[in-house]
Amino acid sequence: MPGSGKKYHFDHNMESSSSQRHVFEMEGGEKKGGCCSKTCKVVTGLVIVLAVLAGLACVGYFVIYRMYFEDQSRLIFEDNFDTLDFTKWKHEITAAGGGNNEFQIYVNDRANTYVRDGILFIKPTLTADFYDEAFLSAGTLNLYGLTPADQCTSHFNGGCWRQGSADFPIPPIRSGRLTTTESLSFTYGKVEIMAKLPTGDWIWPAIWLLPMHNEFGGWPSSGEIDIMESRGNRNLTDGNGNSIGVDHMGSTLHWGPYWPYNAYDKTSEGFLTTTFAPFFSSAKEGTFGSAFHKYGLEWTADHIKCFVDDELVLNVSPPNGFWELGDFGLPDEENPWVAGGKMTPFDKDFFLILNVAVGGTNGFFPNDGVNGGYDRPWGDGDWYGLAMKNFWAAKDLWYPTWDGEDAAMQIDWIKVWQL
16 A cells, blocks of 8 residues: 555575475565555556456447437338438329319429428429420320320329310429329338428328228228428418417328228327417427428337327227227228228328428318408308319419429438338
């Protein structure tokens, strides 16, 4: 010990040719040359410290391995949008109206879908800017392509060929709809998408999934999972005064034995970025169009949950299946899921869809809604052609709200894990 004045001495004496004795001189009652010396204590301490550090390193390695490497092993799809990867994303090419009499043509055009600085943009533009305004009322829209990549993807509702007229114009908007039908379909998983939503009147962005094979029949009997839907209007409320514009998003499941039996209202919830309406959760600043937010899906054999920034929006887990939850008032013989399980029809392969629609006559932009500054351009009873005509006639009201790329849905990254 420092300052003790003790001396430590270690001798080797040979007693005989067959044995050796170590002789220790003792002073102050301590064994000279023992491991209680200052040097030995330091060495011993270092060994202990190194052993502890090695143990911590091993624990850390296995924790990191399980948190990262095992998680990565379940990662089945990822896109950081360094480029627009056509092996991952298929463009829909159609004027079918999305089943909602929407006002856009989906095209494969870099004016509408493009990547810049690691961000995917899906941007609506004016059909008149691509052709001219006279084309809307007198042109012929022909989406039958010459090559497989240019083929029209849906004939429904005149989706591949249409003759414009004064009463039934060509859809006045061009936009994009991307799917993973040729690269990814899965049953049960976790989806995360970092996205900034479009701002602009009557713009309708969506991140959603549809069944790959419609194993229980046509829509909605095979299901639909809407992770996120929103409306680009800055000041839009429903008939009860609840904000439903770009400060609001919703998550919904569509399901039912056949149309018009669609019990989506039992599995739909909304989320607001403000405390405007007490019916919805509130935790964010600004709007969903002013910053990027993370939209998520957790889909298992027990439940479907949707999230925004890891906050729960929708949680669906029917105790006895969707037929009982729907309470359709139909005979059991009409149950298309009778041989299925708890989550049927949501127990089959689905694929991912990203799209930006505009308008529509299905009520997503409600008839009793109130829009700041002017009323919805199309009327309650307008049929498809008249609704598009009236929408286009009000261009000077809604188009100024589409401010360049703020009118685009912007996606930073997407990840899908198998669960």
